[in-house]
Amino acid sequence: xxxxxxxxxxxxxxxxxxxxxxxxxxxxxxxxxxxxxxxxxxxxxxxxxxxxxxxxxxxxxxxxxxxxxxxxxxxxxxxxxxxxxxxxxxxxxxxxxxxxxxxxxxxxxxxxxxxxxxxxxxxxxxxxxxxxxxxxxxxxxxxxxxxxxxxxxxxxxxxxxxxxxxxxxxxxxxxxxxxxxxxxxxxxxxxxxxxxxxxxxxxxxxxxxxxxxxxxxxxxxxxxxxxxxxxxxxxxxxxxxxxxxxxxxxxxxxxxxxxxxxxxxxxxxxxxxx
Ligand code: AMP
Numbered sequence: 001x002x003x004x005x006x007x008x009x010x011x012x013x014x015x016x017x018x019x020x021x022x023x024x025x026x027x028x029x030x031x032x033x034x035x036x037x038x039x040x041x042x043x044x045x046x047x048x049x050x051x052x053x054x055x056x057x058x059x060x061x062x063x064x065x066x067x068x069x070x071x072x073x074x075x076x077x078x079x080x081x082x083x084x085x086x087x088x089x090x091x092x093x094x095x096x097x098x099x100x101x102x103x104x105x106x107x108x109x110x111x112x113x114x115x116x117x118x119x120x121x122x123x124x125x126x127x128x129x130x131x132x133x134x135x136x137x138x139x140x141x142x143x144x145x146x147x148x149x150x151x152x153x154x155x156x157x158x159x160x161x162x163x164x165x166x167x168x169x170x171x172x173x174x175x176x177x178x179x180x181x182x183x184x185x186x187x188x189x190x191x192x193x194x195x196x197x198x199x200x201x202x203x204x205x206x207x208x209x210x211x212x213x214x215x216x217x218x219x220x221x222x223x224x225x226x227x228x229x230x231x232x233x234x235x236x237x238x239x240x241x242x243x244x245x246x247x248x249x250x251x252x253x254x255x256x257x258x259x260x261x262x263x264x265x266x267x268x269x270x271x272x273x274x
Contacts, residue, residue: 001080003087007135010088014136017047017085023138025129028052029069029183030078033173037142038082040170049136050079051088053095057103058124069183088136095131103127104161106153109244113235113257114149114268125150126157133163141165146172146180148255148270152244172269174200180269192262195228199260202226202236203271206256210238211273216248227260234259234266241272 004010014021022041026034041048052075059065072089079087103123106115110122133141141158143151151169158165173181178200179193188196202223209219220236227233237246241253250273257270 001076001084001087003076003089005089005091006094007090010086010090010135013086014047014049014138019047020045020139021047021049021136022140022142023132023136024048024050024084024142025132026050026052027054027068027183028075029071029186030075031173031181031183033144033146033181035078035082036173037144037170038079038084040168041140041142042083044168045140047085048083049086049088049138050084051090051132051136053088053090053128053132055095055124055128056092057096057127058118058121060118060120063118064184064187069186088132095128104130104157106157109149109153109156112149112244112246113237113239114259117234117259117266122150122153126153129154130157130161130163133158133165138165141167143167143169144172145169145270145272146182147268148241148257148272149244152242155242171272178204180267182267184265184267187265188262192230192265195230196262196267198226198228198231199258199267199269203256203258203269206236206238206258207271207273210250210256223258230262232261234261 004013022045024037024041054068104126106122106126115122155167178197205226206219206223209222223236236258239255240247241255252273254273255270259268
């Protein structure tokens with residue numbers, strides 16, 4: 001695995017390696033969810049690129065930027081073993097020099113749900129992914145369904161800005177008890193870890209109730225009863241998969257989505273409805 005730390009180094013490598021080029025952007029602290037993206041990219045591409053960059057623009061002022069888990073040596077070994085050809089590992093000064101001033105606005109879709117809870121989050125995501133796509137110029141971008149709203153926002157950005165990259169969404173990797181893998185799961189206490197899969201169970205109940213034709217209010221009420229008392233619910237809802245607008249009557253493709261805090265750790269999850 002070759003490692004590029006500057007934009008010039010990254011371009012020099014990505015421009016000459018054989019295509020198709022699949023690309024997996026991450027913030028590191030790698031787990032099996034990230035590696036599922038790499039495996040899919042490996043199956044479908046001649047060259048696989050990945051990046052690790054903890055993007056300050058997508059963190060709010062009171063969020064976990066400083067304590068976000070970092071383990072760069074372990075991450076390098078995992079990416080290398082999974083078959084990544086080139087790892088782009090920029091620092092903040094490379095991505096955001098002191099006079100950096102442009103941002104990509106995620107529009108209305110970026111104001112709902114995660115965007116309501118974290119008002120500058122999606123603008124940070126769209127801005128950094130625009131930069132990464134311009135540096136790497138991949139044929140296919142691999143994203144995890146775990147961050148469903150992020151996939152919808154980025155698909156829309158790529159379409160709206162005519163970026164010549166295909167997007168592939170990879171299903172969510174889970175622990176045996178249903179908890180979606182996340183770099184933030186390491187923050188959970190023993191009790192919170194036991195309570196955390198209840199978000200997944202609530203979403204399963206919500207999806208089943210909607211598929212049985214219950215009203216959304218009844219379906220959400222039924223789903224809430226599945227949440228562990230430790231969970232502080234942020235939202236549970238049913239949305240159109242493409243617009244992320246809430247829907248009352250199921251019209252697939254759709255997602256049931258949820259976010260809840262377990263202690264100080266905020267977890268997200270969703271299920272796809274075809
Ligand atoms: P992150 O490092 O959290 O920014 O995530 C990098 C990529 O991995 C994003 O496309 C995520 O959606 C994806 N990802 C994170 N967790 C999972 C998971 N449990 N299963 C599949 N993909 C995931």
